[in-house]
Amino acid sequence: MFLKKILTATVLGAALVSTAGVAGAAELKLGYSLAPTSHYGVGATAMGEELARLSGGKWTIKQFPANALGGEREMVEGAQIGTVDVVVTSSGPVGNFVADTLLTDIPFLFKDFKHVDAVLDGPIGQRILDQFPKHGLIALAWGENGFRNLTNSKVAVKTPADAKGLKIRTMENQVHMTAFQTLGVLPTPMAFPELFTALQQGTVDGQENPIGVIMSAKFDQVQKYLSLTQHVYSPALIILSPAVWNKLSAEEKGWFKTAGLAGAKAMREKARSDAANGVEELRKRGMTVVTDIDRAAFQEALKPAYEQYAKKFGQEKIDEIRNYK
Numbered sequence: 001m002f003l004k005k006i007l008t009a010t011v012l013g014a015a016l017v018s019t020a021g022v023a024g025a026a027e028l029k030l031g032y033s034l035a036p037t038s039h040y041g042v043g044a045t046a047m048g049e050e051l052a053r054l055s056g057g058k059w060t061i062k063q064f065p066a067n068a069l070g071g072e073r074e075m076v077e078g079a080q081i082g083t084v085d086v087v088v089t090s091s092g093p094v095g096n097f098v099a100d101t102l103l104t105d106i107p108f109l110f111k112d113f114k115h116v117d118a119v120l121d122g123p124i125g126q127r128i129l130d131q132f133p134k135h136g137l138i139a140l141a142w143g144e145n146g147f148r149n150l151t152n153s154k155v156a157v158k159t160p161a162d163a164k165g166l167k168i169r170t171m172e173n174q175v176h177m178t179a180f181q182t183l184g185v186l187p188t189p190m191a192f193p194e195l196f197t198a199l200q201q202g203t204v205d206g207q208e209n210p211i212g213v214i215m216s217a218k219f220d221q222v223q224k225y226l227s228l229t230q231h232v233y234s235p236a237l238i239i240l241s242p243a244v245w246n247k248l249s250a251e252e253k254g255w256f257k258t259a260g261l262a263g264a265k266a267m268r269e270k271a272r273s274d275a276a277n278g279v280e281e282l283r284k285r286g287m288t289v290v291t292d293i294d295r296a297a298f299q300e301a302l303k304p305a306y307e308q309y310a311k312k313f314g315q316e317k318i319d320e321i322r323n324y325k
């Protein structure tokens, strides 16, 4: 028993020394907006493990969860200027940096996870990732936030008419804001770190997010109604600062890509398991879950918004995603 303890201690010690002894070893700062147990935390951990394994401990990742490095827009800015190394973020504010990501933020564009994977992991997704370097960012992979659902403190929303006049927090995203304006709700763009308090104090009536985010951020404590609207898919991105990327060798760039993909895979799995199991959990926590949503009525009400998107992006680009198999 005693001997075993000594052996274990020695082995651990050796492992620590060997990692610390790697020439040029560097610990990267990775930020995200949710708790470590969330899909972002799970993805970040998987990425960090893979990167440390591939690089023999040269590159490791230290996580800064729960907005410790600021809101998503601030973290992306940090990656641009090199004060943040890695960011796991929803696409929410990313369109302000790389306009093409806004295409993925169009409501009711993605049918299901199979469609999502085909688009993001295929040539369309790659084409968007390829846009990042010219905007001072490196996109390693598409992770996942998930299909978003509306919560609020006032009314059981089933139709667009029910939602009229509600004050809803949106992400800082023009495509989302256009959609909510069109539905007749009052969109209030706000950074995520301010949202819990805004809901608590009634500055806004509601918000919308995937099930995993609602659980992780504990919005059930400040919101009564959860409508399973699934009105828009919300991708996530793993973004790396060019300040890190530009000093990597070709081999190291390969490790970062592989590690990013491992993180993205773990993130998608966790987001999807939360989406499947979390509704029951939120019901148990006291939310009233509204399941019979008139999604066709929402799509119909969004027609004027779709016309604006077509003008902005070109109908062919939208149809290319909508019809991709």
Ligand code: EAX
Pocket: 033, 072, 089, 090, 092, 145, 171, 191, 192, 208, 209, 210, 213, 234
């Ligand atoms: O990325 O801002 C949002 O509502 C995001 O979905 C959240 O920060 C998770």
